[in-house]
Amino acid sequence: MADLLPVADAQRRLLSLAPARPAESVELREASGRWSAAPVTARRTQPEHPVSAMDGYAIRFADLPGPWEVVGESAAGRPFAGRVAARQAARIFTGALLPDGADTVLVQEEARREGDRLHLDGEGPALAGRNVRAAGLDFHAGDVLIAAGELLTPARIALAAVAGHASLPARRRVRIAIAATGDELRAPGEPLAPGLLPESNGAMLAAMLAGLPVEIADLGILPDRHDVLTAAFARVRADILVTTGGASVGDHDLVRPALQAAGAEIDFWKVAVRPGKPMMAGTLGDTVILGLPGNPVSAFVTAQLFLLPLVAHLAGAADPLPRTRTATLGEPLPANGPRADYLRAAHRDGRVVAAAIQDSSMLRTLARADCLIVRAPHAPAAQTGDSVEILPFGQRGALTSYKNKA
Numbered sequence: 001m002a003d004l005l006p007v008a009d010a011q012r013r014l015l016s017l018a019p020a021r022p023a024e025s026v027e028l029r030e031a032s033g034r035w036s037a038a039p040v041t042a043r044r045t046q047p048e049h050p051v052s053a054m055d056g057y058a059i060r061f062a063d064l065p066g067p068w069e070v071v072g073e074s075a076a077g078r079p080f081a082g083r084v085a086a087r088q089a090a091r092i093f094t095g096a097l098l099p100d101g102a103d104t105v106l107v108q109e110e111a112r113r114e115g116d117r118l119h120l121d122g123e124g125p126a127l128a129g130r131n132v133r134a135a136g137l138d139f140h141a142g143d144v145l146i147a148a149g150e151l152l153t154p155a156r157i158a159l160a161a162v163a164g165h166a167s168l169p170a171r172r173r174v175r176i177a178i179a180a181t182g183d184e185l186r187a188p189g190e191p192l193a194p195g196l197l198p199e200s201n202g203a204m205l206a207a208m209l210a211g212l213p214v215e216i217a218d219l220g221i222l223p224d225r226h227d228v229l230t231a232a233f234a235r236v237r238a239d240i241l242v243t244t245g246g247a248s249v250g251d252h253d254l255v256r257p258a259l260q261a262a263g264a265e266i267d268f269w270k271v272a273v274r275p276g277k278p279m280m281a282g283t284l285g286d287t288v289i290l291g292l293p294g295n296p297v298s299a300f301v302t303a304q305l306f307l308l309p310l311v312a313h314l315a316g317a318a319d320p321l322p323r324t325r326t327a328t329l330g331e332p333l334p335a336n337g338p339r340a341d342y343l344r345a346a347h348r349d350g351r352v353v354a355a356a357i358q359d360s361s362m363l364r365t366l367a368r369a370d371c372l373i374v375r376a377p378h379a380p381a382a383q384t385g386d387s388v389e390i391l392p393f394g395q396r397g398a399l400t401s402y403k404n405k406a
């Protein structure tokens with residue numbers, strides 16, 4: 001086992017193989033799911049001037065309990081040009097500028113109007129400044145609102161818009177070439193002779209990558225032939241080349257030698273992880289290569305632990321590794337061996353239960369899981385009620401919850 005690289009070391013080495021892709025300017029409506037390539041600074045103060053938070057009347061607090069004379073109106077986008085003097089009020093609506101002279105808004109539910117005459121009809125505001133949003137309540141010009149490397153969430157995109165930006169700096173999309181390898185594989189839906197199998201890793205990886213800033217080139221199914229693999233790998237122009245299958249030690253496991261024949265440098269091969277041990281990583285020119293094992297569950301777990309973080313890193317995420325959470329065990333677990341174990345598990349009555357059979361070919365077990373239980377190398381047996389680390393799947397069935405902050 002001495003030659004197996006611990007997961008954290010393998011992740012660190014993988015992410016150090018290439019820096020984030022070049023920055024570009026991205027329109028707000030295209031920015032979702034990308035990471036900010038630079039700090040985003042407010043170009044304006046929000047609100048620029050005091051505005052009303054309610055529909056009602058702009059008054060001077062000192063004039064309470066009224067009555068007042070209504071001398072004008074301030075609507076959103078159409079401010080009152082005049083000034084509110086003593087014992088005067090201006091009709092005002094939510095989002096409208098507070099007229100000069102006024103300091104407080106009396107909500108209309110607590111007011112009674114007769115022509116231009118306004119009377120208090122309720123408790124009225126208890127403090128000066130009630131129902132008024134002060135200038136700069138949200139932010140001031142020059143404030144750094146989004147740090148470099150932060151995910152551009154819907155809220156941050158709206159924040160950037162109101163801060164005066166029509167576009168944001170982000171990294172260009174990550175180009176990913178995906179190749180399945182194996183003579184036994186046929187495209188999904190094709191007729192199968194005995195011993196043949198539908199190819200499922202390509203569609204699974206594409207689904208895992210959906211929503212990330214990527215452009216995918218599908219290289220389809222490559223046969224277990226050294227010359228064909230070598231030629232196909234040598235042609236790839238992408239930021240990442242992901243292969244599945246052919247990563248292990250069998251006579252037909254040709255991905256590593258073919259990558260090397262195409263000129264690749266292998267940085268590491270074999271990680272202390274279950275499933276997924278025979279995965280490899282390296283570079284082929286400017287392309288980062290990631291050779292994932294063929295077993296569908298091994299490909300899924302290694303894609304979660306390595307491919308998605310690599311994509312996030314190249315797309316500019318400051319913190320690209322998935323976050324674990326703690327959960328309570330619903331059933332005991334045996335002591336773990338020397339590899340970190342990622343058990344397919346599901347929540348039941350608020351507790352997590354690992355599937356009874358953890359074979360790395362079993363997609364139905366994976367499809368029923370909502371998280372992976374993470375077992376450290378040599379972790380002792382764990383009992384029902386113990387706290388364990390999990391990697392929860394997001395709503396899309398993959399680990400999409402990168403840390404949100406730089």
Ligand SMILES: Nc1nc2c(c(=O)[nH]1)N[C@H]1C(S)=C(S)[C@@H](COP(=O)(O)OP(=O)(O)OC[C@H]3O[C@@H](n4cnc5c(N)ncnc54)[C@H](O)[C@@H]3O)O[C@H]1N2
Pocket residue numbers: 180181182184185197198199200201202244245246247248249250253275276277278292293294295296298360
């Ligand atoms: N003697 C040893 N044998 C194996 C070892 C080992 O250390 N010594 N490691 C095992 C482990 S762990 C894994 S994981 C597998 C992974 O091997 P490969 O990456 O070489 O995968 P393949 O042999 O090509 O395929 C394994 C399995 O998965 C099916 N497969 C492959 N690609 C796809 C695809 N795109 N869609 C669906 N299914 C796919 C393939 O038909 C095989 O059944 O090696 C162990 N062996």
Ligand code: MOO
Pocket residue numbers: 273274275276277278293295298360
């Ligand atoms: O590491 Mo393999 O992935 O156990 O099936």
